[in-house]
Amino acid sequence: MQNFEYIAPTDTIAAAQALSPHAGVTAVLAGGTDLVSLMKQRVETPSRVVSLRSIRSLRGISKKGGGLRIGAMATVEQLLDSGAAAPYRSLLQAARGITAPQVRAMGTVVGDLLQRPRCWYFRNGHGLLAMHNGESLVPNGENRYHAILGNKGPAYFVSASSLAPALISLGAQVTVAGPEGEREMALADLFRIPASESERENTLQPNEIVTEINVPGASGWRTATYEVRQRQLLDWPLVTASVAVRLRRGTVADARVVLGHVAPIPWRSSEAETALKGQSLGESAGEAAGKAAMAAATPLSQNKAKVHLATVAVKRAVAMAA
Amino acid sequence: MSSNKPQDGPVRGPQHEPREGFSRRTFIEGVGIGAGAVGALGAPERVRAAGNDVLGPDPVSITLNINGKSHDLMVEPRVTLIDALRNRLDHTGAKKVCDRATCGACTVIVDGSPVYSCTMLAIEAQGRRIETIEGISTEDSMHAVQTKFVEHDAQQCGFCTPGLVMAGKAIAERNPRPSMADVESGLSGNICRCGTYVGVRKAVYEAARGESA
16 A cells, blocks of 8 residues: 555545545545555555544434435445434345445445446556557456446446445435535436546545435335345345336336446436336336336447346336335 | 664565565564564654544554553554554454455454454544454353354364454344344355355354354
């Protein structure tokens, strides 16, 4: 690990002010489950680490205005133990997929959203886009776990977050603090597909911190997350699908379908949502939604199987929500 | 000798990245001298967890509460808890294997939850209750999880064992009646390459439920 200086401010503005406005110079430390490993690999080499552990306002999970507030330092373990989170079924189903108790105890919910991609080219020092002589190594390389949507290039990695698809399907917002103050945005807008190596997979400025997630009340929504896994324990899913639907007179009036691990961002499928609307929640509606979600898929040389897995994930998530 | 003084940055060298030509014996001796020097130096720059002071990159004084005892030591902010435990404080029970928050051999219990000590900075472990394998038994009596490990022959090479015992202890403390699925899930952050899982699960299951053989 490259040496760094350490600072643990007691409020978010001081933390943001301790961060550099330039990328790669400083890093934010919450649970550390991703950052510490990235620093050991020298993928991240900050000269200053800003710890959030002394900022009391970032702690805890609680009910807030009919919804749920998740502080930036709240861990996955706290989410699973929280009575306030109990109505958010799809979120808890996704959180249970993070099995290792050590990761649950250390890792934060916000950290799950902001973990860097697990793409092995990136983790082995080839850069986020794995560019080599002006071309990405991924399309002709080892790409079985890479993107099948949103992969026109040069980004082919998949968003690694397990919880973002569920949170986006629940309509979550995030609060972001910078040196000048706070701003709010839809969680979906936190993510982006980078167009060049100078961009990241999120829209945060280098000196901004996500301070909390706010999820609106889930009353009236039927929600579910289905994960397709190679290993049941201690691994990231191959594909996930989170759905949230609201029925009126027995048929779907509102639907949100968000897939994980299929694109460089959590992938909201308007095609699947359209396929569900007006239908009753049966197997045929789920199957049609799965097929619609994958209609525009463009698999790479080694990951055609993910198209089928994602189709099934949507179908099963719809069945679980019914 | 001077290269072992903390202010010269002993963690930068072979203690963290053992290289060829650096034997295990000289490595361990070097660490021992380093730890002694720490005690003699005192604590010039005490970390205030609530303060806004910039600390490091040179070694700073920290205090860790391990198995109910307070330990003062000097570490660079980048030093992980496992390196502080093993290289500075002679607590070599927790093992450094993958060093990437995956294998679980470094598992210790912090504030009642199992954590990967390879992935927690020592400076961040201040003010928290750290339990290691050294603290769970006495010379006369083993912890129930350890007793059950012996009964079920739940180890082969033994390298993963301290981490599995600590993960098992954390399960037992949280859930007096775990199902076998709870045990499996609770041990999912630990890997055993010898494949002793069957015995380990039985041991943890019975220890948690207070079952005799």
